[in-house]
Amino acid sequence: MTQPILFIALPLLATFFTGLTGKRYGKFQSAVMNLALAGTVLISAYYVSAFVSGTRQPYTASTAGSLPPFSIAFRMALPEALTLLLINGLGLLGLSALKTTFRQKGTLSAVTYLLYFMALNGIVLTRDLFNYFVFIEISSVALAGMVLFKESGRCLKAGFSWMMATGVISIFLILSAILIYVRTGALDIDNILLTDPLVLYSGSAGAFFLFLALIFELKPFPANGWALDVYENASPAVSAVFSGAGITAGLFALYKFLPIVGDRWLFPLIIIGLVTFLFSNILALKQHIVNRMLGYSSVGQAGLIAAVFGMGVLSKEDMFFIAASLMAVHALAKGGLFWLSHHTGYTSVYEWAGIRHKPLFIFLLGFYIFALLGFPPFPSFFAKWSLISALAAGPYGWMMAAILLGSLLEAAWMIRWFGFAVKGNEQTANEIQKTPPVYTLVPALLLLGLILLLNRSRFAFILTNAWIPLLFITGFFLLDFLPARVKNTFMIGGLGLYFYFLYPTLTEFRLIFAIIFLLGGMILLLAGYHYKGRRIGFYPSSALMYSGLVGLLTAGTTVEFFFWWELMTLGSYFLILRGKKSLPHALSYFLFSMGGAYTMLSGFGLLAAANQGSLALETLSSGGPFQAVIFILLALGFLTKTATVPLHIWLPGAHSEAESDVSPVVSAVLLKAGVFGLILLMAGMGPQSLGRVNLYTALGWLGAITALIGNLSAIFEEDAKRLLAYSSIGQLGYVLFALAMMNHLGWLTATVFALNHFLIKALLFLAIGGVVMRVKTRNMYEMGGLIKKMPLSFISVMIGIIALSGVPPLTGFAGKWLSYNATVLSGWYFQGVIINFAGLVTFLYCFRLIFTIFLGQLKDQHRQVKEAPFWMMVPQIILMGVILFISTVPNVALKPVGTFLTRYFPEHALVWDGPMARSLYGYWNGYMIMLVTGVVFAAVFFWLFFINRKAVKIKQFNIVFAGERPSRPELTHFAYNFFAPYQKALGFLVAPVSTDFWNRLSEGTHAIAGFIARLFSGNGQSYVIHQILFAVLVFFLVLGGI
């Protein structure tokens, strides 16, 4: 039989015993400490299991056999038990991190640590206001003691400020206790709540002070400088428990005492919480000291959870779920992060590049960061989802906005950190030799456990639908030690099996995209055989991405869709980050993706609200009064993924800096996810207009402009892969334009464009990637004449550009033909003209691509370059085969598409007569075109070959050069600033307007952060002033009638 008092007694006893054994912290003392905390962990675990299984009922234990107010009451129920498990678990793990400290500092330091946990346990358990005050003070003093574990002046200053601020809080708290007691005659929650609420709440100073004290314990912005100094300066191992366990206890106290404070204070609580969340993350942006950043994050998360407590709209169950998930994830992840920081000993973000070559460190860092950011499959993801959905049901758009904006900012600095760790400048970092000790892994395992625990009831699809893909992903994480080729085989096999099993269940667009995602992925993965060694991290990321992509197809509900969407983003981010110089580009990719995902999330939330909480994707058709808004929000999410102007600036960098076999994947395959989303959205929601603006017309114009800007930017690019990336922007502009037409031909065009883009861009990126691999540069003007060294790559690129530019007889022409027909059909003449002009511009960069790389003069240093690697060529050959096949018999691919499109748009379908397609306006026979062109071409070729059979093969400098001879290849190769006249005439169209806008935005945010950060001077007095001003502000806020 256990008693809640054990949570106090065990640590106290251990304290006594260790205290008695002298100052030396030896094995015995360590064992005692471990035992005490392990005991509390066990007991709380027992309680959790007992409450969950129902063998025990929640009950209140009083001291000394009497009842409150003359005794202290401890309440034990499931929330308490869970919180205690969390807190004490962290305490137990934290012991290992502090072992060396205890050895140096002696038993007394260990005792401080135990006392801190004793106090936290008390805070959680007690029902008594004054008792709460006592425990708070013990925890504060204990923490101040632990700050001294690290001997530095800064620590001392932080500790002093801390004590000053806590002193003020203690005054507030004790005043509130006595005031409430005076009014109600009770000190314990239950009895206080029994009194008439009117008596309690009527402008009671007690409630006000209590509210302040509770809030201050959570360090609200901007009155939180003292806590941040502690986070920054204390040993990270201390910060870990301070953040993980301390905040959890504080939040629990808030949850517990909030009823006393009363409903009137809920709204201020939300505001304070959200402001704290938002501004903490803004401030964290400007930071580069990891511990302080994590401090801001802790403060911000606490604010968010506090705000959740204040949200009356949430049902009890929802609130419990959201708060519990967020709290648990925060505690474990933050603990894990602080311990990692403790273990590496790095202070600045830039130093974190030192963990570069330690996969386990990287894994843990990523794991905790993405858990904190609310990525699937972590509970925080579902919490965020539920929160946004719940808020969407009411007029709480601003709350949604604040939460999502804050999350975005949080993502910004966290991902930057992660990026620096993985890809930062290596020179600034001392490499770390150790591997992380086991205990840092434990929170990760616990988080994994939480996934199962917390999601069981509400998000059942994880268990029913998602476990195979998740197992697939986990498998690759576990098998990462295998050689790359083995994993590649597994991956290809896995995708093949996936397709085999999925094939019967998929129809229509889902089937097309499954072909692109899975079969396309398989073809592109063949290139992976080229890589030797282990390629750590590549396959887990790919598994994440492919699973995410396929999940989009199988998703039946919005939450499922979003789940996979986020996984896909995550995987692709990791893949892009693998590039050599991809750090900033991966970051901007991720941020844009997150921004898009958050607008999508709000859209889904509104949708669910309009459908009484139904999450099925079919509900897209019934958006209620907010239909247009939902449409815009969701469309924004997808348009970010398809890189539509002005949301396109992430794409060129991200796609070009990725590895040679990643670029084709992210370009050819990944972008289609956005297209699929758009199709889903448009098919689901139908025509939309906002006010008098037809949204589809707007989308059409947007597509046309994107196509033009993307293509124009491509022709001025010196970097081959960036050129292709810009070209992708343009191509997806076509797709958007075609989709927005909302008629049969338009959608057929879009499908053709999407398929073509997949085939061609995969081919080109692979070919160019192979070339780049060999010549080790991406600047086209540094290449030239490579046709002699890489004839196969040349053929790839040639087929690619002929198809890309839409010249008959290859498959690109199908898209052009359809787009003309659709343009005339829908009456979008001017957009159509822009699209076709963009199509012409394609010629320019296509020629540039092939000329400057393969034709012209071969450079000195490339004279011994070999053909691209075999395994890079294999997928290219397959893709070329597919392109030629589809070009010859387009009906094989297009007829089925047209057939099912008639379900959506029965009118104006193409009529197929063998390989001959007839539209309302024209006709086109791909087979015949191929035949005539082929015969003529062959005839002329043989004729020329015959009459010219004696031609002497000469070399590259045997050119007419005005009687001179060329001296160096560089001087004879025209490649730099290739389209100067075009630049002169139309260059103004590609002025980096969007880039400037986004840059200014980010600079502005940083400037704000820098401005606010001046508040935190490190002076305890100013912190106390903040506190008091904050109190005054809250006072007026509430009195002001909010």
Place this chain on the structure above:
Amino acid sequence: MDYVIQELKTLFSGQNFEKKRGDLLFATLDTGVLVQALKHLRDMLGFRHLVLITAVDWIEEDLFQITYLLRNYTQKTDVGIRVFVPRSNPIMESIHTLWETAATYQRELHEMFGIDFPGSPRVNKPFILEGWQEIPPYRRDFDTKKYAEETYFPRPGRKTHDPETYMKQKLYPDGTES
């Protein structure tokens, strides 16, 4: 013009300051002061244009004469500065720092006379005579006619005449003059 002579005389060592015309004067300066003198002429006296640099081979005196011709556009006057360098060791200071065009003249002089201008850009690169292997052709000890006859396959049957007697004969076959 007189003040130019005056200034040159007072500032720089040299001889033969002679006024050829009202707007043209020549002076012979010591090689050591040449650059300073040219700089002075350019910056102080307004002779901003380097018209040419040329050389004369005084084989009898064993000297090369280098002439720098400058022009003042506001006063429409010219100044020629001569310096002498020994044939045996023909080195002259380069003035490409004053006029960039001088580099080309100096390159030409180097090629044609073998006068060296250390530091002048591309001065050693062949200018007109790609692959020339004889002594520089403008030196008077180089026998042009002999070289041409040995090298350029003269077409047989060519007759040469002394112009004076030939023209006399041709114009006044009867031998009567005037």
Place this chain on the structure above:
Amino acid sequence: MTFHWMQLVYALVSLFIVLNVGLIIQGIVRKIGARLGRRHGIRWYQLYLDLFKNYAMRSAVSHGIMFYLGPVFRLSGGIGLFLFMPVIYGSVWFQNFSGSGDLILLTYFIFFGTLGMALGAGESGHPYSAIGITRGLSQTTAAEIPLILAIIAIAVQYQTLSVTDIVAAQQGGILNWTLFTNPLATIAALLGFLGSMMRSPFDVVMAPQEIPVGPPTEFHSNFLAVLQTNRAIFPMAKTILYVNLFFGGATNWPVLIIKVFLLYMWPVFIGVAFPRFRVDQSIRWFLRIPTLIGILAILFI
């Protein structure tokens, strides 16, 4: 559409006709140009001689496989463009292979040869070739805009993209020609036509003194002969397309030749009257007046 072997024969016949017509028309045009400059000018059959001579050159050098394929692409582009076009309206056989595709095929097939030629010229490794191609491509993209506008305008006007149907709609009198039913589109297209004919003021591509003849700098002997063959066929094919679209097509060869000749004179007239544009100037020019006229053409259908 079923295939008959006779089609092949007729295709070859029409190809032969158009080759000769092209050579002679261009010879005559140059003669006219010379006469305007008070010269006697070349003989009308001079182009035949040049063609024969070039085919008769004994030696040739090759820069590589694409150097071969460039002219091949170019000539196939020209021949293909011609073969995909209905030449004589109402004739069963002189439709050639126009059943393979419509107007859009023709407008895009124009680029087949251009792109291939660009590749061939690129392989020669001569910088002037590349400069010429960038100029050509840049200018062409701009010149196509009025043409696209005009094509959309007439597609909307006739509700079809089939060239045969467009010609059919223009039968029955001169006033039924697009020239009169849709003058704005015709003007826009004719202005665009100037840009695609490589004549002054849009001939900076070849700029003989500056970048000796541009793309084909390195082409000689038989390669050049093939290009010359194309130069006879390709402008003719393009002109026939315009005749079909805007000038009522033709029901027999003489009418076709007369119309082609007259239309071919249009860029010649402009060419002798105006000096040369730089590329950026011509891009701007195409994007101003002709584009405006094209937009008006669509607005006033």
Place this chain on the structure above:
Amino acid sequence: MSNDDLKKRRVIGPDGIEFEVNPMEDYFCTERPHPESPANRILEKFFNWARSESVWILGYGTGCGAIEMRPLMTPRFDAYRFGIQWRPTPRQANLLMVSGYLSVKTLKRVIRSYEQMQNPKFVMALGSCTINGGMYWDSYNTINRLDHYLPVDVYVAGCMPRPESILAGLEELKKRIRAGKGEGANAYIENLDWYKANQKKIIKDWDMPDYNW
């Protein structure tokens, strides 16, 4: 354009391996040319007629003769009516027209241009300077007889020849071509060693493969 560019050089490839580049062999075709025999007699007669009526000129304007070539294009003389045109590139031209004195330096360029023309090709030399050196007969740097370096088909005498005489020279050339005597290209190749010896005698810094393709 220094000769250093043609020396062998060590280059580091993108994969870090160093290797040697020999521009003379790697960048230039070193193959020896071979004579091209004419086609059968009847066809060759037709071809020669076409060649004679379609002479494309590469004008090498070194001296005062360049001035005299221009009037040929004007309405007064109008060489076009004889099928004569100017081409800007040697690859497409048939007739190399050397218009005056040649210094050693320009001769080098003339030889390159000539060798880059395609067989059959003809040379016409204008003015006394190309015939016997003219007024530059004893210059240290000007050649005396062009036919020692290139196979000249027609010399047009004069200092300088007027356009009329150039036209007469062109007529003479046409006659030669039609008579099948315009085989200078083959003659050049057959006697390549002699020509090259002469050329190299004066071009001391010969820095090219023997034949400029």
Place this chain on the structure above:
Amino acid sequence: MITITLTTGSLLILLGLYALLTRDNLLRIIIGFSLANTGVHLIIVSFGYLKNRTAPILNDTMIAAGPETQIVDPLPQALVLTAIVIGFAITAFLLVFALRLYHTYGTLSLSKLVEKS
């Protein structure tokens, strides 16, 4: 009586906070904190005081008389004891920090401390 103690307590708190906020010397800050703490204790005690009642010491007579009408509220008194102890602990801790800061930086001036990093 209650008014007096309450007022005094409040004044003490304000005074203490004022000192806490304005003084530069660490020791004075700590004293300010102690002052404020004392004020709080005074307030607690004064709230527990009921007029005309006696100390909450239970004996037989008191029980017989019915303690709930005779004695003052005992709870605040119990509370204040705890509060004093805790206040003492905090003050002690502050002093320790001040001492260490002095040892490290050689000054007790807060502004000088902030400047030194």
